[in-house]
Amino acid sequence: MLLDAPSDEEEGGSGVSNIIHKPVMLQEVISMLKLRNGSTVVDATLGMGGHAAAILEKILPNGRLIGIDKDEEALNIAKDHLSYFSDSCMFVHDDFRNLDKIIGRFDLTGVDAILFDVGVSSYQLESASRGFSIKAEGPLDMRMDRKSFISAYDLLNNLTEEEISSILWRFGQERFSRRIARNIVAARQRSPISSTTQLAELVTKALPYKARFHKIHPATRTFQALRIAVNRELDALDEALKKAALILKKRGRICVITFHSLEDRIVKENFRELARTGSFQLVFKKILRPGQEELKNNPRARSAKMRAIERVK
Numbered sequence: 001m002l003l004d005a006p007s008d009e010e011e012g013g014s015g016v017s018n019i020i021h022k023p024v025m026l027q028e029v030i031s032m033l034k035l036r037n038g039s040t041v042v043d044a045t046l047g048m049g050g051h052a053a054a055i056l057e058k059i060l061p062n063g064r065l066i067g068i069d070k071d072e073e074a075l076n077i078a079k080d081h082l083s084y085f086s087d088s089c090m091f092v093h094d095d096f097r098n099l100d101k102i103i104g105r106f107d108l109t110g111v112d113a114i115l116f117d118v119g120v121s122s123y124q125l126e127s128a129s130r131g132f133s134i135k136a137e138g139p140l141d142m143r144m145d146r147k148s149f150i151s152a153y154d155l156l157n158n159l160t161e162e163e164i165s166s167i168l169w170r171f172g173q174e175r176f177s178r179r180i181a182r183n184i185v186a187a188r189q190r191s192p193i194s195s196t197t198q199l200a201e202l203v204t205k206a207l208p209y210k211a212r213f214h215k216i217h218p219a220t221r222t223f224q225a226l227r228i229a230v231n232r233e234l235d236a237l238d239e240a241l242k243k244a245a246l247i248l249k250k251r252g253r254i255c256v257i258t259f260h261s262l263e264d265r266i267v268k269e270n271f272r273e274l275a276r277t278g279s280f281q282l283v284f285k286k287i288l289r290p291g292q293e294e295l296k297n298n299p300r301a302r303s304a305k306m307r308a309i310e311r312v313k
């Protein structure tokens, strides 16, 4: 099976305010990136700046951090959160798939460490208006970058039944993808599907009765698949990892945290290819997972997997 048991992250939050994003595998990230005073680091998924704050503590006073996020709202929260470090921090609103161009804008010969903590943040999941949450009523948006053109609404209301079914299968491994797509297309003939809760209900009703009562919400895989399709997450990760390898200095490291097997497979394959060139070495062979203590305090971390690679030549 490709998908792991979805984490709370994938299930969607309940629309609470005062959202705090606990950085996942923080201690492991810090030691894996081999940070020191003066390091130049890229946090390709700045989010709310949780990892970035801890990275900055390690690389100051001489280091600098380039923080990227395609979500402008998240970037603004991170700017606020990291204002104390603002002299050493550059904030970039862009897709990490443009890593080469982003780094080209700064006067750099290379970077010492790059972090990818992919997927959605608590902030995105728990803001009902962003449309990522299954449980909170909101518009079917799911765009991480609100300036991008295609939302979940556009996909659901315009694609053919086959195209919808293919997205649900490829990006959600949803075994009832065909039934769900059929239900969606029948429903939208009456009126467009416009809200998260409307979609969640449609998906639930499309499933055989027995499949509706699992621990995870029956629409979890559908929401995950749509989010991945809207944000073209897998292509972006693949492209970015290839570019990351090219900007890494000797002895520099890339560390990636993923939350489902579709992403992890991309990381594994890219790292394997890099290791084959002889210029890179895996920092550890298998994946690293969060420890028991972290899982107790942050259930969102439970499907996290970490991989890291070092440039040796």
Ligand SMILES: C[S@@+](CC[C@H](N)C(=O)[O-])C[C@H]1O[C@@H](n2cnc3c(N)ncnc32)[C@H](O)[C@@H]1O
Binding pocket: 021, 022, 023, 024, 044, 045, 046, 047, 048, 049, 050, 051, 052, 068, 069, 070, 071, 074, 094, 095, 096, 097, 117, 118, 119, 120, 121, 122, 144, 236, 237
């Ligand atoms: C799990 S959160 C990162 C949380 C962060 N490490 C922290 O500690 O606060 C992932 C972030 O990556 C961003 N993101 C996802 N895909 C991206 C991409 N292709 N380019 C840039 N940012 C992306 C999302 O908008 C989100 O804010």
